[in-house]
Amino acid sequence: MSKFSYVLKNTLLNMRRTPLLVFATIIAVLVSSFLVFTTLSARSIVENNTIRWQNGVHVVVFLDDRVTTTAHKQLEESLESYPEVRTVDYFSKLEAEEEFKVLFKDQPELLAEVDYEILPSSLRINLNDPSDYTLIIERLDGNPAVKEIRSSGEAIERLLSLTDTLVISASAFALLIGFAAFILIINTLRIAAFSKKKEIRIMRLVGASSTYIRLPFIFEAVIESLIGTSIAVGFGWAVIEYSKNSVVAESIFDITISDDYLIFLTLSLLMFSLIFGLFASFVGIRKALND
Amino acid sequence: MIKLKNVSLVFQGGSVAISNLTTTVQEGEFVYLVGHSGSGKSSFLKLLYKEYIATKGEIEVANIDVSKLPKWKIPLLRRKIGIVTQEPQLLENRNTFENIAFALEVMGALPEEIEAKTNTLLDLVELNDSAYKYPGQLSGGQQTRVSIARALANNPVVLLCDEPTGNLDPDLSIQIVSLLEKINRAGTTVVMATHDSTIVNRRKKRVIELKDGKITRDEQDGSYIVR
Structure with a gap:
């Protein structure tokens, strides 16, 4: 068995041991990422709508x-x-x-x-x-x-100010849920490490490297984080597509947001969730593995 | 193969486990480490595979300077050492074959290599018939043999055994020691901590006796002296 398949097999085994915690973690990451994705997208849409005003007749x-x-x-x-x-x-x-x-x-x-x-x-x-x-x-x-x-300036300024408030509120909320996700990942990993205490002790005795012992836990955190963010981003894209043809789009806003921006936002969130998973796993297993 | 020079181990709180100990074990030797409980036998062995870090002194095992070995290189040392503990520490959800194979698996060995090596080790410890039995279905002696087979999986040059017969009756203990002698004859250096006089006196081997973390006796063809 190659090292990679061993790590992957053990990652999935770890996740199967605590399905409810894994589910809760994914949901928390999902909600947090969805909030960030939608609020940043909404802000971009509002800005796009005001650009015409910015460049036009004031x-x-x-x-x-x-x-x-x-x-x-x-x-x-x-x-x-x-x-x-x-x-x-x-x-x-x-x-x-x-x-x-x-x-x-x-x-x-x-x-x-x-x-x-x-x-x-x-x-x-x-x-x-x-x-x-x-x-x-x-x-x-x-x-x-x-x-x-x-002048439409006052109305637009109010709209931008409202958008900023929404972005700040949603970001704070996303941060709070993100922190909950962080705690959940740490707990999930600690439980997984505790249930594998004997296995880890044997691995140490036979000379498995610390990295090799850690990898299944790191993979678990990263996978949970990436699954949550991927679903959130998928929902986000779906909401934007739906909004483009909605009543709101026809009456108030032109729901235009560039694909480049959405791709940038998606990749940034995925990259952030990768780093988030790595950091959570680092904190989570440091004590559990008694390094 | 093993060198200790002026080695001391003092735990937090000040209790002395090993005190200024100097000794050498040659390649291919079979050494009994004897002494009462708390004499420092386990600490001696744990210093060799860097489970404990010496407070002072120099330790060398299999040409590796253990005293200066950084933490991240400890796995490299342990790949050269086989470790057998008093409790066999078998994984309950794995059968005999899988428990032995585990040591190879975590080192990233290929499936065919794992299969061949594990079968060879099953032959060596005479557990072919129990290959698919789980730890709960094995006797204490059989569990210890699985533990020895697992310790040998990565071809160690030194086998450190910390009272492997501690929980076994005399007959089973002799079977285990016979197995260790067989491994020793194949070239592996064996250091075995024990306080079982029957085993030590059965065949004359080198005996190092410890008391309060110090060597009180080191005889080439020694015996167990009950004090």
């Missing part, structure tokens, strides 16, 4: 048609002079009409009934730093040429 200033176009021009020039502003584009009433027609092309009844005269001209502002939208709102406050100012 503030729209609807102009009052009752004031002169000279006043509109002056406003545009003063906006361009602000250091926070990258570009200002004038959007005429005609362009607003065209845009409206494009946006609502699927609703001919609406297009037929709208009085396009009410659509105001506007200035569309792109900022160097999107978070400066509040400064622009403050500066334009009370300007007679301005009819209304709109």
